[in-house]
Structures are given as C-alpha cells and as structure tokens.
Amino acid sequence: MAAEGIWSIGELAERASVTVKTVRFYSDRGLLPEAGRSSGGHRRYGPEALDRLRLIRSLRTLDLPVPTVGRVLDQDDTLEDVIAGRLRELGSRLTALRWQEASLRLLQDCTAGERAERLRLLGAVPALPDTAALVRFWRRTLPVRLPARVAATVVDAAVPQPPEDPTPAQVLAFARLHALVSDAMADGRRLVVHPDDGDGRPSVLYEGLGEAYALAAPDLRAGRAPRAGEALDCFVSAYARSHGTRGTADTPAFRRSLKGTLAQGAHPVIGRYWQLAAELATPASGPAEPTPGAAHYWLCAALGGDIAADVTRDTP
Template identity: 65%
Template sequence: MFTSHDGLCSIGELAEHAGVTVKTVRFYSDRGLLPEASRSAGGHRRYGPDALERLRLIRSLRALDLSVSEVHRILDDEDEAGGSALEAAVAGQLRELGTRLKALRWREAGLRLVQECPAGERADRLRLLGAVAAPPSTAPLARFWRGWLPPRMPARSTAAFLDAAVPQPPDDPTPGQVLAFARLNAFVTRPCTGGEQRRPAVHRTAGARGSAVLYAGLAEAYELAGAQLRRGRVPYAGEALDGFVAAYAGAYGTRDTADFRRLLAGQLAVDPRIDRYWELVAEVLTAPGGPVEPTPGSAHDWLLGALVAQSGAAA
C-alpha cells in the first residue's frame, strides 16, 4: 500500500489514503487509538501498513456514535481476539437510542396534544405536560402505592403489586395517552385529603404478612376477572369470585361462608376508592380504537359487583 523504502508512511499520506484530515489522524494517535510505528529523524510520525485499515475501523465505530473510550476498549478487545466489547457497546448504544426515540415520540405526541386542543385548555395542558419528563418516569406512581400499601409488607409482594398497578408508558403514544399519563402523574402527586389517607380495613387487620397473602390471592382473582372483562361478561359468581373471597378470608383468618361474603361486600363498599386512578390507567394502556384494557381496579369492581349480586340474592 505504501511506496516508501521502509513500508511506512507519513501522517499526511495516511490521512490522504483514508480520506480524512491530518488533524483527525493526530487526534486518534494522541489518544492511543492509532499507534505510530516510529518517528523520523525529524520527529515526524510514521505509520505501518496496518494503520490504514485500523483508521478505517476507528472511523466506522465513531460513525456509530461510540465514544473514544468505547472505541479504545473495542480495539483492545480486537487485538486480544475477543469481540465482547463491541457487542456490549452496540447493545448499550441501541438502548440509549431507544430511550431517545421514545422521548422524541412522547414530545411529538405532547406537541400534537397542545396543537389540537382548544385555546382555552392549552394553559392547563401545558402545566400538566411540564410536570412530566420525556420519556416519563413511573417513580411518582410507585411512591404513591408504596405509601398506600401496608407498612413492612415483604419486598417481593410489593414489587409484584407495583408491576400490576403501575402502567408502563407506551413507546409510541397518542396525544390522548400522553394526556392520560400526565393526569395520572398529577393525580398521584397532588396533596392528599384526609379521606384519601385512609387505608382499607383489611390493612389494619391482616398485618404485613397477611397482606402479602391477600395481594397474591387478589392478583390471581384479578387476572381471572380480567379475562371475563375482555369477553364483555357481566359480573357473576364463579372461580374468579371464589378466589377473590378466599384471599380476604385468608387475610382475616376466617372461613369463606355466606355470612362472611355479606360482611365482606359491605366492608368493601365503604373502603377508600381511587377509581380515577384506574380510569386513567386504562386510558394509558388502551390502544386507539381497541377495547378498553382491564386494570386491577376494573377487575376489583367486577368482582365486587359479583359479590354484591350474590350476597343480595342470598339475602
């Protein structure tokens, strides 16, 4: 490739062959990415035959927006006949790019939301959107539930409940989904009133361990009820309701009887409710034009409806 008597080339020749500037070659050399083979008597850099291919590889890696330090690790890995550094760098870059694309989609949907709303509503929507990052964080929603759940409930049980109760923002949201998430964020971060600080009676009775058993049982019952909601079934007594009642009976340390079901129906009817939260969750999760996605809240209402209907019929 190089025509000099010693098979080496100057920094200018290397830059010309690679189609870059001398400044670029010097930059990569100074950072240890492109070692020089020797120096001339006048102190000028000389590069070996493999320098051109290495320089092209460096430019290709930099074109993927990899940092100089990442390129350094990849080249060291290549020199050691490895390859895992390149895989890790590409995977990391893809994750970062995915996050940036998601942020751009949320910003686009937010801009469309402001553009399409009536002029009188723009100030309110801007206020809501201004309180939410892009892409949005679910941390405020998780904090809301951690403050509502029984104290000292096992971490695994808490995590399982949060997975079901905290919706993940859509990757490609509609303006309506962005608005619903912004309203959900406002709902969980606004100052609480006295009534909202109350917890269900079972929290005070069951304790941390009992509550863990309760929520595990409720998760199964909600999943069964969600399947019925997707089919458009009206509330009815069946496997889902039996599991729902069994979860509460286990938490209270009692048996599932007709009397217990009547007492439970009355207790759940007066327990604190956060219907607005679940309505907004459904709006966040539901795809445009698709059926409304069941939530733990809508499943609870379906099961409570079945329990009240059964208890009323038995009475």
Template identity: 60%
Template sequence: MPAPQDGLWSIGELAEHAHVTVKTVRYYSDHGLLPEASRSVGGHRRYGPDALDRLRLIRSLRALDLPVPEVRRVLDEEDAWDAALEDAVAGRLRVLGSQLTALRWREAALQLVRDCPPGERADRLRLLGAVDTPPSTAPLVRFWRAWLPPRMSAGPESAFLEVTVPQPPDDPEPAQVLAFARLNALVTRPCPGGAQPQPEAHRATGARGADVLYTGLAEAYELAGSQLRQDRAPYPGEALDGFVAAYASAYGTRDTPVFRRLLTGQLTADPRLDRYWELMAVVNTPRGGRPEPTPGTAHDWLLTALRAQNDAAG
C-alpha cells in the same frame, strides 16, 4: 496503493489514503485509538500500513455513533472482538431506543399543546412540564408504596406494583401522554385533608395478612381480567371465590355466606381510586386497540358478582 519507501506513512499520507483530514488522524492518535509506529527525526508521527485498515475500522465504528471509549474497547479486545463489538452495539441500541422514545413523547406532547384550545394551553403545559421525558414511573411507585400497608414483604409488594403501575408506551398517542401526565399530577399532589384514605383491610389485617391479601387479590384480578376481555358479565365462579378467599385468609376467618355479606358492605364503603384506574386504562390501551382491564375494573367486576350472589341468596 503505492507503499511508502520505508514502509511507514506520515500523518498526511495516511490521511490522504483514508480520505480524511490530518486533524481527524491526529484526534484518533491523541485518544489512543491509532498507535503510531514511530517518530521521524524531526518528531513527526509515522504510521505502519496496518494503520489504514485500523483507521477505516475506527471510522466505521464511529459512523455507528459508538463513543470513543467503546471504540477503544472493541479495538483492544483482539481475542474476543466479536463479543466486544456485539456488546458495544447492543449498548448503543439501548441508548438510541431511549432517545427515540423521548422524541416520540415530545412529539405527542407538542401535538397536545398545538391541538388544545388556547385557553387550556397554560394548564396543559404545566401538566406536561412536570413529567420527565421519557417519563418515569417513580412517582407512581412512591404513591402505591405509601398507600399499601406498612411492612409488606417485597414479593407481594412487587407483584402488586407490577399490575398497578402502568408502563409508558414507547410510541404513545397524544391521549396517552396526557393521561400519564394527569396520573403524575394525581399521585404527586397533596391529598385533601391529609393522608390518602385507606381501605378497612389495611387496618385490620396487619403485615402478614396484607401479604396474604394482596397475593390473593393479584390472582383474583388476573382471573377477572380474563373474563373482562371476553366481555363476560360478572358471575360467581373461580375468580370470585379467590377474591373472597383472599380477604377471609387475611382476616383469619372462614368464607361463609355471612362473611360474604359483611365483606360486600365493607368494600362498598371503602375509599375508591376510580380516577387512577380510568387514566391507567388510557395509558395501557394499545394503539388502535381496546382498553386492557385494570385492577380497578377487575375489582368492580368482582364486587358486582359478589353483590349479585348475595342478592340471589336472599
């Protein structure tokens, strides 16, 4: 490559060597990415030989779709260049991951509209149009925070939300997109007759009792879920004992056969959220896999085991 006589290139010479337009060089110069070495007598930009390598590096970074501010940050971090580049690439990967997830959700939503009967398309469009892309779980979180007893501690509340709020899959099947849209509609529409019906335990336990109850229930549901994954029929055991103990501790009473019979009656009479758990199971089912247990299916397994134990005791 021939060197300029004075060791400096004009903007046109630099553009020619880099195989870019003069407009491109001027753009990067105006944004502070490509410093000029000096100006000619006529006020024209002059660039040193190192500008060519810097321009090539800028183009490589921009080819990775890094925004101009990130490119500038990488170029300015001479002492920590590798770390700055790694951070910038990681940030861009996160953005692209979110964009890809959004595109996959839009693709599945389009398939839903295309494949449904014409008479159902308007309703389906309304369902899908009410959900962000990629979808947000904020409406589900708000629903459960309103349903849970007031003044619960942050720890038990967060643990309960973790198992009751399904995370949208990154690459959903159309059925999962439809189930999530229906979940969103379920938790955002007004409850018939006013507020969401509450289980008896919410009235009787108080804030401290609610912390104890939901901490214990989360452990019992996890144990029951393990049995459900093995297709085990409901039976008395560790999961059921933990389930009953959670209620007994919350109520400040002892776990006795009498209490277990009373608890069975209370839980049978409590309001149910079956539709929520059905839709959650669809959202949580891995592509080509089997449905994962939900708190709803775990609760039913435990209640069935409790009834069977009461019946056996006479």
C-alpha cells in the same frame, strides 16, 4: 522519502480518504499508534494504521464517543456489548421523541384554556417518562406489614408501563397520573387501598386478590358482565382468610358484610388512579389489558349481584 511500508501522516490520510487533521486528532488521543518519527520529528505510520483508521471511522459513523472507540480498540469492551448499549440508548431517545411528538399534538389539538393546564401537567413529567413516582406512591400506600416479596408483586401489577409510541390521550393520562400521585405524596396522609387494610393478615389478602384478579381477567377481556363463579369465590375467600388473626368462613352473612364494607370504597385517589391507569393502558387499536382496579370493581359488582340473586332465591 519514507521507507518502504512506512507512510507519512499525509500519505496515510490520502489512502484513508480523510484529512491530515483527522489523523492527527486520533493520534493525539492514542487511538492511532505511530510506527515512529522521522529525523525531522514527523509522524510515521505502518500499513496496520490504515486498517485501524478505517475501523475507527466505521465506529465513529455509529456515533460512538471517542473514549468508547478507544476501549473497543483496546478490547476493554467488546463490540457486541457496545452495540447493545448503543441500541438501548437510541431506543430511549426514540421513545423520548415519540412522547415529545405526542405531547405537541396534545397541545395542538385543544382550546387555549386547556392548553395552559396541559402545559402545567406536561412540565412536571420527565422528557423520557418513568414510573419512579408511581412506584414510590404504591410503596408508601401499601400496608407496612406487607412482606417485600408480596409488595413487589403488587407494585408490578399496579404500575402501568408508559407505551413506547403513545397517543396524545395516553400522554395526557400519564401526566395526570403523575400529578395525582405527586399531590397525594405531598399531602402526607396514608391512603387506604382496601377498606380493611388495617385488619388481619395483609399478605393473605393481597396474594388472594392477585389470584382473583387473574381469574377475572378473561371475563373482562371478553366484555362479560360481572357474574358469580371461580373468580368471585377466590375474591371473597381472600377477604375471609385474611379476616382477623385466624380468618373466617365464607358464608352468606360474611358476603353481605363484605359487600357493605366494600361499598364504602377505597380512597377517591385510588379510584382516580385506576381510571387513569386504564386510559394509559388503552392502545390505539384493540382492547386494553384489564388493570387490577378494573378487576376489583368487576368483582365488587359480581359480589353485589350474587347477594341480590341469593336474596331473590330466599324470597318466598
């Protein structure tokens, strides 16, 4: 007969509506301290064990691992931190499942010939897509002399984030983008982002271009045709100020020269990158946020139109 307020393992199990095996499991792992042992060596528990056992069961229904439950009970980890971590983990798992669903739909809605190529592309992408390969690509592609602070800003703007709930088209765009940068890095040759990367002061160029892209973004969102204005002036100024060791003036002659230089274009891989990045950034509904590549091409077109207009004005 147990003493008053002291329960056997069976009594505790009955009060908690669990099995004796469950009580023994948590006891053996140190989560449920015993009040003592009977003369026959049987486990005994006090009333506080019931509250602790109920808390353990509640934490376990959240699918928390037993070691994590133990740290919460011992107050080594706060319950708030554990919940936050669990939510992050579940968010990642849900995102992975949404990507898996979109990938399956991508494979379902295609011809047999397309399916083999899509399987190859998808097989190279992690189950939970990340941008590590894209970041490495840009860090190797940007000018070596570019300061770390400026390089980080450029990379942040250039690398699109995979959507949490992608469409099949976005899954395909990301898989192609991943393959594009992987092949480019395997090739080993350095790509040219801007035709005059090797000349002048790259930090001045990239900081100025970032400002110009931001100024052009409202026109791109509104679907306006390329045009002269503040964004174009900032764009040309970035190239002029970075030209050589001291920069040069923004003159009609410089603009004509710059147009010719930009007409050579960046490496084809860079052009394809921006095309795929735009596809990845296109939401299921609503306009897409313009990429730096879209802003660059818009400004190049604006420069061409500005020069054409200038020539027209000068023609008798």
